Amino acid sequence: MSSLHHPRVLIPETKIKQRIKELANEISYDLRGKDVTAVCILKGSYMFFADLIREMDLPLSCEFMGVSSYGNKTSSSGEVKITLDMTEPVNGKHVLLIEDIVDTGLTMQYLINTLKVRNPASIKTCSLLMKPESLQCKVNIDYTGFNIGKEFVVGYGLDYQGRYRQIPYIGVMDNEG
Numbered sequence: 317m318s319s320l321h322h323p324r325v326l327i328p329e330t331k332i333k334q335r336i337k338e339l340a341n342e343i344s345y346d347l348r349g350k351d352v353t354a355v356c357i358l359k360g361s362y363m364f365f366a367d368l369i370r371e372m373d374l375p376l377s378c379e380f381m382g383v384s385s386y387g388n389k390t391s392s393s394g395e396v397k398i399t400l401d402m403t404e405p406v407n408g409k410h411v412l413l414i415e416d417i418v419d420t421g422l423t424m425q426y427l428i429n430t431l432k433v434r435n436p437a438s439i440k441t442c443s444l445l446m447k448p449e450s451l452q453c454k455v456n457i458d459y460t461g462f463n464i465g466k467e468f469v470v471g472y473g474l475d476y477q478g479r480y481r482q483i484p485y486i487g488v489m490d491n492e493g
């Protein structure tokens with residue numbers, strides 16, 4: 317039986333928790349009094365989403381959207397496909413899109429454009445991680461947890477070939493395990 321390979325720690329659990337509290341406070345303040353729909357972008361953001369909304373002092377509805385990622389590659393194909401859609405309409409709602417990571421920005425740009433035509437009252441974007449050097453388009457992220465370099469990261473919901481999502485911190489794959 318093989319055991320789990322532990323990637324090198326880039327952002328420890330304690331730092332993630334602390335940053336989530338700060339983000340949740342900021343978001344709760346900005347969206348106070350509004351009818352909010354928090355949208356979890358699957359698969360990668362499920363852990364971040366669950367922790368973030370538990371720190372938010374706001375009544376909100378939760379929706380889930382599935383977006384295809386890179387398959388088994390570690391670089392963007394530029395292709396975005398919706399694999400699962402929300403079950404409730406968002407017209408008139410204040411939408412908060414919650415992503416795990418913004419790399420080229422193409423996924424978030426596609427999601428924003430897709431949701432705009434559904435006539436929400438507003439769209440805010442939040443991503444735990446952001447790779448500013450990898451951006452290939454202009455995309456507005458209202459709330460960012462951490463800026464990182466171009467390295468491929470795993471853990472805390474993020475995967476490499478479907479694995480490593482259960483790691484509780486953000487790690488870097490130095491050599492594939």
Ligand code: IMP
Nearest residue numbers: 385392418419420421422423468469474
């Ligand atoms: P973008 O469209 O290039 O911004 O990519 C967004 C999606 O690519 C994310 O939601 C992730 O699923 C995936 N992704 C980008 N960079 C990484 C990484 O370093 N680790 C794991 N997944 C990543």
